[in-house]
Amino acid sequence: MKKNSFFAFCFAFIPGAGQMYLGMMKRGVSLMLAFSVISVAAGFLYLPILTVFLPVLWFFAFFDTFNIKAIPYEQRAAQDAFLFQLDGAFHRDWKALVQRRHTLIGGGCILLGFYLLYTSLLRPFLWKLSDYLPWLYDLLRAVPSLIVAVAIIALGIHLAFGGREISAPPQAGDDFVEYGGKRDE
Structure with a gap:
């Protein structure tokens, strides 16, 4: 399905919206989420240094929209994935x-x-x-x-x-004798 180039250009200004408009929902959501999390963390935690990443993410999302637009629609759906490999996180134990x-x-x-x-x-x-x-x-x-x-x-x-080393429990045949407490003799 061919998308309008003007609308793709307009949506490209919002990180993730251009990707969503072009049918790549997972990619668009992950870009929007990353942009929002960085913005909120910078303001909420008083860490303005995090705002350094916002222009980088914005430019990536902007130009990524046009790269996706150049891919035929049939291939886009097969390539849609979360940018941060969140697919496996939802299926973990x-x-x-x-x-x-x-x-x-x-x-x-x-x-x-x-x-x-x-x-x-x-x-x-x-x-x-x-x-x-x-x-x-x-x-x-x-x-x-x-x-x-x-x-x-x-x-x-x-x-x-490094963290604390956790010693493995002794295996059968090791030179280890467990103390069983006092014996009544």
Whole structure:
């Protein structure tokens, strides 16, 4: 099905919309989602450095629309896929993933819970304090960025120096004698 070149040009200005207009929904959704996540994370977590990626993503989406337009319609449908390989993420065994990464998921939940408590309980009071103690308000407003920075540093340390080694349980035939406690003799 041939699409209108003018509409493709207009939709190309919105990251992902041009791809969706041309029938590549997965690709368009992943571009829109990436653009939105980067924008929200930059504003929400006070990390303006993330905005460096927005023009790159915008230009990629803009020119990708015209590359897709040049592909015949029959071939487009076969090439439609998520940009970030999300297809496999929806078919994983989630129970096994949670069992393997329970500490990481639990830590993320704790951080999210503390952040929600901060924004719903502490932040409204800080707004009132901003007239009297502006430095304290500025310091506490930076808490989300501080949490992200500490998490990134912790992840870097973990990746650089490795995690704790988990020793394998002894196998039959190993030189290991299990202590069975006191014996009644």
